[in-house]
Amino acid sequence: MVRSLAQWTKTLSFPSRISPNKNSKENVNTVSPTVTPTISSNSLSPPCLKNNEINNIMNESHLTSELSQIYPDPDSEKSIMSSVVYCIHHKEGCKWSDELRKLKAHLNTCKHDAKPCTSNCGAQIPRVLMEDHLKYTCPLRRARCEFCTKDFTGESLENHIGNCGYEPIYCENKCGLKIQRRLLGQHKGGDCFKRLVACRYCKKDFVADTMAAHHTKCGRVPVACPNRCETTGLVREDMELHMKDQCTTSLLCCAFKDAGCRFKGPRYSIEKHLEENSPHHLTLMCSLVTKQQHQIASLKSALSRLSLNYSGTLIWKVSDFSAKMAEAKTKEGMELVSPPFYTSQYGYKLQASLFPNGNGAGEDSHISVYIKILPGEYDALLRWPFAHSVSFTLFDQSTSPEKACNIMESFIPDPTWKNFQRPSKEPDSLGFGFPRFVSHEMLKKRHFMKDDTMFVRVKVDPSKIVAV
Numbered sequence: 001m002v003r004s005l006a007q008w009t010k011t012l013s014f015p016s017r018i019s020p021n022k023n024s025k026e027n028v029n030t031v032s033p034t035v036t037p038t039i040s041s042n043s044l045s046p047p048c049l050k051n052n053e054i055n056n057i058m059n060e061s062h063l064t065s066e067l068s069q070i071y072p073d074p075d076s077e078k079s080i081m082s083s084v085v086y087c088i089h090h091k092e093g094c095k096w097s098d099e100l101r102k103l104k105a106h107l108n109t110c111k112h113d114a115k116p117c118t119s120n121c122g123a124q125i126p127r128v129l130m131e132d133h134l135k136y137t138c139p140l141r142r143a144r145c146e147f148c149t150k151d152f153t154g155e156s157l158e159n160h161i162g163n164c165g166y167e168p169i170y171c172e173n174k175c176g177l178k179i180q181r182r183l184l185g186q187h188k189g190g191d192c193f194k195r196l197v198a199c200r201y202c203k204k205d206f207v208a209d210t211m212a213a214h215h216t217k218c219g220r221v222p223v224a225c226p227n228r229c230e231t232t233g234l235v236r237e238d239m240e241l242h243m244k245d246q247c248t249t250s251l252l253c254c255a256f257k258d259a260g261c262r263f264k265g266p267r268y269s270i271e272k273h274l275e276e277n278s279p280h281h282l283t284l285m286c287s288l289v290t291k292q293q294h295q296i297a298s299l300k301s302a303l304s305r306l307s308l309n310y311s312g313t314l315i316w317k318v319s320d321f322s323a324k325m326a327e328a329k330t331k332e333g334m335e336l337v338s339p340p341f342y343t344s345q346y347g348y349k350l351q352a353s354l355f356p357n358g359n360g361a362g363e364d365s366h367i368s369v370y371i372k373i374l375p376g377e378y379d380a381l382l383r384w385p386f387a388h389s390v391s392f393t394l395f396d397q398s399t400s401p402e403k404a405c406n407i408m409e410s411f412i413p414d415p416t417w418k419n420f421q422r423p424s425k426e427p428d429s430l431g432f433g434f435p436r437f438v439s440h441e442m443l444k445k446r447h448f449m450k451d452d453t454m455f456v457r458v459k460v461d462p463s464k465i466v467a468v
Contacts (some may be wrong), residue, residue, distance in 0.1 A: 089113060092126070201235075227251075259284035309341035314458040316352060322452050328357035335359075340374055343460045348386055349376030352458045353431060362436035367443070369409075371458060372431025375423050385420040386413055393457040394438055397450040405446060409434050 081101040087094040088103075089112035096106050107113050111128035118130070119140045125133045134141060143157045144150065147166040161167075165182030172184075173194035179187045188195055193209040201220035215221055219237030227249040234242055243250055252270055254263040254277075261284060263273050274281070316338045318324070328334040338352040351374050359368040369392050376382075391410035398404040411432070413420040419432055438448070448454055 087112070093128075254281075256281045256284055259288045307339075309339070310345045310347070311341070312343040312347070312460045312462075314338060314341045314350075314352060316354075316456045316458065317453060318354065318456065319453045321356065321449060321454055325356045328355070329364075333359070338458070341458075342376070343388065343462070346378045346381065347376075348379075348382060348388070348460075349374040350458075350460065351431075352392075352456070353433075354456065358435065360435040362434075366436040366439050368433065368435045369437045369456065369458075370431040370433030372419065373423050375425055379422055382422075384422045385415040385417075387415060387420070388413070389461040389463070391457075391459045391461065392434065392437060393459070394448055395455040395457065396446050396448060397455070398447045407438050407442070407448075409437060 081099065083100050084097060085100050085103060087096040087106060087110060089110060090096075092112045094110055094112045096110065098106065109127075112126050114124040114126050115130070117123045117125055117133060117138060117140075119134060119138050121138050121140045123133070123138070140153060143152055145152065145157065145160060145164055145166075147164045147168075150160075152160055163181075165180065167181050168178040169181055169184065171177050171179055171187060171192055171194070173188060173192050175192050175194040177187070177192075193207075195208050196205045197208045197211055198205050199211065199214060199218060199220075201215075201218050201222075206214050220235050223234055223236050223239060225231055225234060225239075225242065225247060227243075227247050229247050229249045231242065231246065248267055250267055251264055252267055254261040254270070254273060259281065261277070261281060263277070265273065318336065324334075324336065334356065336354045336356065338354075340349055340351045342349055351372055353370045353372065355362075355368040358364055358366045359370075362368045371390050371392075373386055389410055389412045391408060394407040396404040396406050411434075413432070417432065443449055443454075
């Protein structure tokens with residue numbers, strides 16, 4: 001490739017090792033006034049000829065003048081042409097540097113200098129990239145498809161790649177197989193074990209390799225009756241109902257199995273069995289009822305023992321007091337009784353009673369409270385007569401506890417009184433207590449009643465000291 005002077009002198013860089021003042025004395029006397037070499041103001045930058053100066057020179061000579069006309073002074077010409085310069089492609093990686101007169105010859109062989117593609121594709125390619133261009137990117141190169149082995153030009157090969165029917169590609173169903181593009185449709189439609197297939201029984205879609213497992217659970221799969229009855233067309237999801245209500249050969253237990261009947265036979269014989277064995281079934285049921293009654297009584301006894309209070313203190317909640325008071329005024333001697341409680345786990349069994357409209361001296365004016373001793377499980381081990389002090393407390397339900405004023409009464413049992421002796425199976429119906437515990441008027445003065453409910457505490461003190 002031949003270049004004109006203007007082409008190869010368009011950009012010139014001088015190494016800094018050339019002193020800008022070298023031969024300065026000679027240059028002052030010999031350089032033509034039309035050409036003035038300039039030095040960069042930066043002392044670290046290499047001296048270089050300005051592009052506009054070279055272009056002005058070339059324009060003035062109209063690109064046809066001889067070098068002798070541009071540099072009439074041979075000494076100035078020699079000085080400039082002997083200046084050491086870098087290759088104009090040094091920024092692209094060329095490390096060449098030499099005298100200016102040798103630049104033109106270097107550019108003809110510089111690997112970084114562009115030249116037309118040798119295959120005549122029209123591209124200007126740097127010499128260093130020419131080999132790669134001819135092999136990989138030139139649109140006029142000849143190449144062969146590695147899959148179908150057909151020859152193409154470079155441009156047509158690029159269009160062919162990605163459409164070649166012989167190129168193996170991964171199945172879109174992610175089965176892991178590589179299939180030629182031309183056979184992919186056939187593979188996805190019939191061979192791929194990850195394709196979706198409709199179950200022929202329930203018509204739902206499943207992955208092909210899971211179909212066998214689905215058939216073991218599918219509710220619409222036809223199955224045969226395990227009793228080998230004559231019914232046909234059964235499916236798995238209807239089998240349970242068939243065996244329970246429809247299969248004529250299924251062995252069934254008698255409806256009185258839980259009562260003790262051990263008969264077991266085909267469905268058609270059950271009705272006959274029930275008709276012929278009614279008296280026997282009635283006897284079994286009576287025996288079962290008796291057994292269950294004993295079990296219920298035992299459970300109730302155990303439950304009552306678990307719910308008993310063994311602390312010696314009873315907090316008795318009396319709710320709906322207004323209705324009970326109204327009933328007591330119309331019904332003479334109406335008595336409310338508390339749940340029974342024990343003084344300890346193996347102690348005395350007691351029960352409190354309350355008369356809303358009073359009893360004895362407190363009738364129609366006061367609330368009466370009493371305590372009575374009930375027959376207990378451990379009476380044979382206890383000391384008689386009963387001698388523990390007993391106290392009754394009516395709680396003031398004021399919202400301010402420090403302002404509450406409870407009503408309390410207590411007594412120490414008289415050992416000579418018969419109600420404190422060991423009770424018989426039929427205890428005294430009244431007991432011992434306070435007929436005039438609290439007046440009806442006092443109930444209205446303070447907060448003894450709240451939400452139509454009162455709380456009474458009955459406390460047994462084994463120290464025989466009157467509780468306060």
